[in-house]
Amino acid sequence: MKKPITFDLNQDNLKQQHTAWVGKHAIISIKTPEAGTLSFTVQSGDARLYDYFPWLLYIYIGHAAAVVVEFIEENQSHSISVDIPLGEEYSSLTFIAEQGGIPSEVGLSDDVREISSHIYGFSITPGTVADQTPVFHPAPRRHNLKLHSSAPDSEVKPVFVIGGYRQGTSITTWAIGQHPNIFALEETNWLAGLYYGARAAYDHAATPRRSAPQIYDLENSEFLEWQGAAIDRLHQQIMRDRIDKVQLRRLTGVSEDYSPAFKIAASRYNPKRRWVDGTPENTTIAIGLSEMFPSAQFIYCLRKPLDAIKSIINFEKLSGYIYSFEDAAKSWEQMNQYAYEARCVLGQQRVLLSPFSDLERDKRSLARKWWKFLREPHFEWSLDPLGTKINSSSEKKVVLSSDQAKKLKILEKIYDQISSGTRFEDVEWTIRPDPFADRSQNIAMNVRRQMS
Numbered sequence: 281m282k283k284p285i286t287f288d289l290n291q292d293n294l295k296q297q298h299t300a301w302v303g304k305h306a307i308i309s310i311k312t313p314e315a316g317t318l319s320f321t322v323q324s325g326d327a328r329l330y331d332y333f334p335w336l337l338y339i340y341i342g343h344a345a346a347v348v349v350e351f352i353e354e355n356q357s358h359s360i361s362v363d364i365p366l367g368e369e370y371s372s373l374t375f376i377a378e379q380g381g382i383p384s385e386v387g388l389s390d391d392v393r394e395i396s397s398h399i400y401g402f403s404i405t406p407g408t409v410a411d412q413t414p415v416f417h418p419a420p421r422r423h424n425l426k427l428h429s430s431a432p433d434s435e436v437k438p439v440f441v442i443g444g445y446r447q448g449t450s451i452t453t454w455a456i457g458q459h460p461n462i463f464a465l466e467e468t469n470w471l472a473g474l475y476y477g478a479r480a481a482y483d484h485a486a487t488p489r490r491s492a493p494q495i496y497d498l499e500n501s502e503f504l505e506w507q508g509a510a511i512d513r514l515h516q517q518i519m520r521d522r523i524d525k526v527q528l529r530r531l532t533g534v535s536e537d538y539s540p541a542f543k544i545a546a547s548r549y550n551p552k553r554r555w556v557d558g559t560p561e562n563t564t565i566a567i568g569l570s571e572m573f574p575s576a577q578f579i580y581c582l583r584k585p586l587d588a589i590k591s592i593i594n595f596e597k598l599s600g601y602i603y604s605f606e607d608a609a610k611s612w613e614q615m616n617q618y619a620y621e622a623r624c625v626l627g628q629q630r631v632l633l634s635p636f637s638d639l640e641r642d643k644r645s646l647a648r649k650w651w652k653f654l655r656e657p658h659f660e661w662s663l664d665p666l667g668t669k670i671n672s673s674s675e676k677k678v679v680l681s682s683d684q685a686k687k688l689k690i691l692e693k694i695y696d697q698i699s700s701g702t703r704f705e706d707v708e709w710t711i712r713p714d715p716f717a718d719r720s721q722n723i724a725m726n727v728r729r730q731m732s
Contacts, residue, residue: 284308285306285307287308300400301395302375306375307372309371318361320359320360333354337350337378341371348657348659439579440569441579444615445595456579458665459662461656463556464558472568479504483728505574508573565716566626577632580619582695582699588608605678
């Protein structure tokens with residue numbers, strides 16, 4: 281391996297123009313007098329250096345991927361800012377590109393380096409670097425105490441976007457699905473049935489003496505986790521098939537409704553390993569999904585009640601049902617009750633609150649929160665869908681009666697309590713909350729009766 285390029289950055293030599301062409305896999309060693317934010321520019325070269333566009337460049341700080349950059353054309357520049365946590369010591373910047381041309385093969389020189397990017401314009405802004413998001417480790421499960429656990433070996437890490445109707449779940453799902461490592465699934469609508477069916481099947485099998493769970497020492501948590509692993513394999517396969525079909529239709533000109541803002545793959549060799557599902561009905565079983573997918577993460581979309589209710593009323597295609605104010609208000613409270621229960625039960629380290637107002641006010645900061653929470657490198661191009669309305673409703677005005685106005689004030693108070701992190705039991709719900717454990721047990725028992 282070639283010796284890393286070394287830059288010593290301080291207030292005196294920042295005036296110098298540090299510059300380097302780096303290869304497909306390159307390391308720049310940075311020495312700074314103190315911690316802070318490092319800024320620089322990356323630029324693609326002449327189109328003859330590359331076999332195809334678009335392509336991705338991953339930038340690592342130490343051993344952690346911090347940023348992913350997408351190049352869609354030659355001589356394209358991107359300004360990058362990353363936090364350097366170390367002062368007085370060398371900190372490594374690693375650049376890994378999906379591709380890099382070999383100049384000798386295109387007649388530019390006899391150099392055999394795989395040139396990828398031009399890096400220049402380094403500067404450092406001293407300051408305190410925020411602590412990194414702690415890596416989440418699921419709480420120990422009972423079957424982990426076995427001598428030999430039968431739980432799946434590979435970690436399954438889906439992302440579930442939860443929340444009520446018309447609260448930004450669709451646009452959030454598509455935005456997160458633009459990331460090079462995350463694929464956006466269309467609304468699946470099958471996970472709730474699979475969860476309750478799996479619970480009922482296990483309970484049904486565990487009833488007789490010398491049942492299969494007893495004989496094979498298989499606990500309910502393991503059984504559910506294996507269902508999640510099987511679903512992940514299915515989603516991974518349909519994800520790959522979907523990318524291949526869409527890319528083929530694009531290249532052959534068959535697809536006329538392709539939009540660059542809703543790309544399912546950022547580049548030709550997109551290595552997506554995770555998926556995000558924004559089916560609103562998943563909100564009702566978020567806690568159950570955490571049993572099937574112990575490493576899953578959840579993003580909870582929350583919208584002010586009046587805005588959500590108006591959108592529900594105006595969106596007549598929603599579930600093929602025309603909502604009244606009372607229906608929409610009940611839906612808003614019930615769905616947020618389910619989502620907030622999941623946040624309180626699973627904890628903030630697994631459920632991130634994503635206010636709809638942030639989509640409108642500061643979507644860049646919100647996206648950075650997503651990537652930090654999901655422990656994925658920042659990808660600015662995920663913001664493209666956020667400028668597009670999905671499932672947009674008409675703008676018919678909603679006139680409230682006095683009773684409806686009173687109801688709205690109650691819902692607004694619930695919204696404020698959720699936003700401020702009030703204990704679930706202390707939120708002033710108007711609908712009596714049934715704990716997920718009770719709801720799921722009742723439904724699983726009903727399903728089990730059908731098996732008898």
